[in-house]
Amino acid sequence: MDRMDAVEGLAKRRGFIFPGSDIYGGLANSWDYGPLGAELKKNIKDEWWKRFVRQRTDMVGIDAALIMNPKVWEASGHVKQFSDPLVECKKCHERFRADQAGEACPSCGGGFGPARQFNLMFKTFLGSTEEAKNQAYLRGELAQAMFVDFPAVLQSMRRRLPFGIASQGKVFRNEITPGNFIFRTREFDLMEFEYFCAENEWERHFEYWLVEMKEWLTHCGVDAKNVYFHEIEDGERAHYSKRTVDIEYEYPFGRKELYGLAYRTDFDLKNHMESSGQDMRYMDPETGEKFVPHVVEPTFGLDRTVLVSMLEAYAEEKLEAKKSKSERDDEADDTRIVMKFPKWMAPYKVAVLPLSKKKEIADIAEPLYAELRRGMMCDYDETQSIGKRYRRQDEIGTPYCVTIDFDTEKDGCVTVRDRDSMAQERVAIEGLADLLLKKLSV
Ligand code: GAP
Numbered sequence: 001m002d003r004m005d006a007v008e009g010l011a012k013r014r015g016f017i018f019p020g021s022d023i024y025g026g027l028a029n030s031w032d033y034g035p036l037g038a039e040l041k042k043n044i045k046d047e048w049w050k051r052f053v054r055q056r057t058d059m060v061g062i063d064a065a066l067i068m069n070p071k072v073w074e075a076s077g078h079v080k081q082f083s084d085p086l087v088e089c090k091k092c093h094e095r096f097r098a099d100q101a102g103e104a105c106p107s108c109g110g111g112f113g114p115a116r117q118f119n120l121m122f123k124t125f126l127g128s129t130e131e132a133k134n135q136a137y138l139r140g141e142l143a144q145a146m147f148v149d150f151p152a153v154l155q156s157m158r159r160r161l162p163f164g165i166a167s168q169g170k171v172f173r174n175e176i177t178p179g180n181f182i183f184r185t186r187e188f189d190l191m192e193f194e195y196f197c198a199e200n201e202w203e204r205h206f207e208y209w210l211v212e213m214k215e216w217l218t219h220c221g222v223d224a225k226n227v228y229f230h231e232i233e234d235g236e237r238a239h240y241s242k243r244t245v246d247i248e249y250e251y252p253f254g255r256k257e258l259y260g261l262a263y264r265t266d267f268d269l270k271n272h273m274e275s276s277g278q279d280m281r282y283m284d285p286e287t288g289e290k291f292v293p294h295v296v297e298p299t300f301g302l303d304r305t306v307l308v309s310m311l312e313a314y315a316e317e318k319l320e321a322k323k324s325k326s327e328r329d330d331e332a333d334d335t336r337i338v339m340k341f342p343k344w345m346a347p348y349k350v351a352v353l354p355l356s357k358k359k360e361i362a363d364i365a366e367p368l369y370a371e372l373r374r375g376m377m378c379d380y381d382e383t384q385s386i387g388k389r390y391r392r393q394d395e396i397g398t399p400y401c402v403t404i405d406f407d408t409e410k411d412g413c414v415t416v417r418d419r420d421s422m423a424q425e426r427v428a429i430e431g432l433a434d435l436l437l438k439k440l441s442v
Contacts, residue, residue, distance in 0.1 A: 413428050417435075
């Protein structure tokens with residue numbers, strides 16, 4: 001089976017990602033994160049925020065409104081230039097992105113009319129009347145709020161260049177051809193920051209952030225051999241960028257964009273300064289010089305991070321015949337599917353597995369589950385054979401399973417089983433929470 005199909009199947013089967021509005025026949029290319037997907041996505045979001053905002057002294061975060069004054073999108077160039085070339089089939093009238101369409105219509109073989117630009121901004125109306133004066137846009141990128149709020153952040157936080165403003169959240173684009181599961185959708189989550197610096201420093205920061213983005217991917221468990229850096233040519237870049245490197249990934253459906261790094265110059269701040277009449281300049285406290293900062297922008301698609309993390313984590317492993325009997329569901333079952341997420345990313349950190357439902361075992365397992373849950377995300381599973389239960393936890397990437405058996409009452413010990421090595425060790429219940437937290441932190 002294709003890796004993409006395998007991951008998509010697992011995502012639906014095991015509560016990571018479901019088709020949106022499914023009971024009404026779905027809505028094409030819309031997806032809902034289920035209980036495990038929501039945990040996975042939140043872990044990535046929180047880790048990114050910790051790494052790039054909280055642990056740094058040169059970054060602050062904001063959480064801005066999704067709908068902004070439409071003048072923002074006029075000044076930023078999005079109303080005029082945020083578009084993709086579109087072609088329409090002359091026969092069946094289906095529409096495609098011109099750069100992906102080929103010579104003939106993939107649906108009916110018909111010819112295409114001339115390409116025209118299709119604006120990707122989602123329009124909406126504010127208030128009760130659908131008049132032109134009430135028209136607004138759902139944000140197409142996070143960046144604009146970080147530019148518009150630049151003077152307020154500067155004033156309230158007393159920052160010195162270089163520093164960054166970070167943000168996370170939903171953006172909306174009326175994509176012509178969404179598809180490939182959560183790769184291209186019309187609403188998606190972004191994590192990005194605008195890094196403000198003096199003009200003569202942008203190249204140094206650009207190189208620095210390229211390395212940081214690469215290291216973040218390694219931290220997410222992505223093998224560097226599947227990652228490519230693609231310098232975007234003149235004429236191919238977004239309207240605001242003077243240099244862009246796309247960080248691409250070798251997906252099962254081809255090599256395509258994962259993240260982007262752009263040098264946005266002073267384009268946005270300058271445009272907002274002209275349009276709003278507000279001073280967007282920074283004053284160097286040492287020289288007293290006032291100037292509009294330049295910007296390097298690393299952008300990370302969150303849904304694409306989820307997709308790539310799942311593709312990388314997915315493994316099918318043959319079990320050796322000599323493996324402990326508890327690892328095998330039955331004699332015929334000699335492979336396991338395991339999601340080898342980095343531990344910090346895994347939805348559940350630990351699963352508590354009482355060997356039987358008998359009262360003497362439940363009396364130990366239930367309080368232990370309650371205690372562990374205070375410090376880490378835990379699952380509890382008491383049904384079917386222990387082999388089946390290990391297999392279920394492997395499939396959702398739980399790093400550790402804790403089994404309570406008939407000896408536990410006598411020796412006060414449980415078996416801790418490691419997801420990746422499948423090694424089992426007998427450890428005391430006392431101090432177990434601390435031990436697991438320690439194991440989870442490496
Ligand atoms: N502020 C810069 C910006 O928005 P972008 O390259 O247009 O740059 C940023 O988008 C990232 O968003 C991409 O690198 C990709 O990870 C993700 N992305 C873009 N379009 C997407 C879509 N339709 N569905 C899911 N993710 C998308």
